[in-house]
Amino acid sequence: MSRYPYEKGLVEFASGAHAYLQPVGNWGYSNAGLIRDGDQSLLVDTLFDEHLTNEMLRQLAAIGCKAEAIASLVNTHANGDHTNGNALVPNAEIWASAASAKEMSELPASALAAIKVAGEKGDLGEAGKYFAEIFAPFDFAGSRGKSPTKTFSGRHTLQVGDKPVHLIEVGPAHTAGDVMVHSPEDRAIFTGDILFIDCTPIMWAGPVENWLRACDLIADLDVDVIVPGHGPITDRAGVRKVAEYLRFVEREARTRFDAGMSSEDAALDIALGEYDSWGDAERIAVNVETCYRSWRTNPTPANPLDMFTRMARVHAARKQRKPAPVSPN
Numbered sequence: 001m002s003r004y005p006y007e008k009g010l011v012e013f014a015s016g017a018h019a020y021l022q023p024v025g026n027w028g029y030s031n032a033g034l035i036r037d038g039d040q041s042l043l044v045d046t047l048f049d050e051h052l053t054n055e056m057l058r059q060l061a062a063i064g065c066k067a068e069a070i071a072s073l074v075n076t077h078a079n080g081d082h083t084n085g086n087a088l089v090p091n092a093e094i095w096a097s098a099a100s101a102k103e104m105s106e107l108p109a110s111a112l113a114a115i116k117v118a119g120e121k122g123d124l125g126e127a128g129k130y131f132a133e134i135f136a137p138f139d140f141a142g143s144r145g146k147s148p149t150k151t152f153s154g155r156h157t158l159q160v161g162d163k164p165v166h167l168i169e170v171g172p173a174h175t176a177g178d179v180m181v182h183s184p185e186d187r188a189i190f191t192g193d194i195l196f197i198d199c200t201p202i203m204w205a206g207p208v209e210n211w212l213r214a215c216d217l218i219a220d221l222d223v224d225v226i227v228p229g230h231g232p233i234t235d236r237a238g239v240r241k242v243a244e245y246l247r248f249v250e251r252e253a254r255t256r257f258d259a260g261m262s263s264e265d266a267a268l269d270i271a272l273g274e275y276d277s278w279g280d281a282e283r284i285a286v287n288v289e290t291c292y293r294s295w296r297t298n299p300t301p302a303n304p305l306d307m308f309t310r311m312a313r314v315h316a317a318r319k320q321r322k323p324a325p326v327s328p329n
Helices: 050-062 098-106 109-120 125-134 208-220 236-258 263-269 273-277 281-295 304-321
Strands: 009-014 017-021 032-037 040-044 072-074 093-097 150-152 155-160 163-169 179-183 188-190 225-227
Touching: 009 050, 017 225, 032 155, 032 163, 032 179, 040 155, 072 155, 093 098, 098 150, 109 125, 125 304, 179 208, 208 236, 208 281, 225 236, 236 263, 236 273, 236 281, 263 281, 263 304, 273 281, 281 304
Parallel strands: 040 072, 072 093, 093 150, 188 225
Antiparallel strands: 009 017, 017 032, 032 040, 155 163, 163 179, 179 188
């Protein structure tokens, strides 16, 4: 269990090192981070829209770190809940893996806004309705986004004052180009969405083996603080729980793949057991499909709207299975 509170806002865990947390970590509510030394600063990720990012930046300004003074911004991956506020950090070099930069250009905030509007109108069936429902709190239309200005592949080191900061590419896993940010002086790592703590991971890219190797890498680092992409600050026990979930999905999916069951039916069939209480459990639909795609040696990504349709169906099925609350009368 983390010794740091899981409350919205900044948590300082080392001199000049902060996490910015957004409970409860479900769809769109991601974490970010700040690494400072002297007058130098690096921001790890922005948030899902400019309202949320401005709220974070106001808290940073209150501790003497104005947005205009942030020299470096690292996007851990391409998803909008880690990138849509980039335009609000005007003077930063924006770093991302080359794979993430490419993926970012394929689904900008404007595309999310269009899908959400279509979903609200009922134009995209189950997928659109579900998309509009889970992303209702977010203002994609008002988010301009901003593309990376610097890219790398593999590993790269930045300097923040006297602190070296290591960028470690571990994707494809959650997405095509996942990056973790390791600050050895702060004995900390920001994992991006390689870690979802107490909420369900979603494996858009895979393969699962890459994600498990990334978990092993985290566990082998000499760090005290592990800041996940979603959920509370964690430790190696939290890393193990994510790896155990991934192995569970791989095992259950493989059994059904070998039996000839479709990936959609497999996701509906898997009993989640201890993982049933994790938020956004319907992501099992995407995770199973990604495993199947790997075993079919089919590199073509799944259609995102198809995946949202499947998640909507699993979500609805799970709601039907849950017993109705018992009236006290």
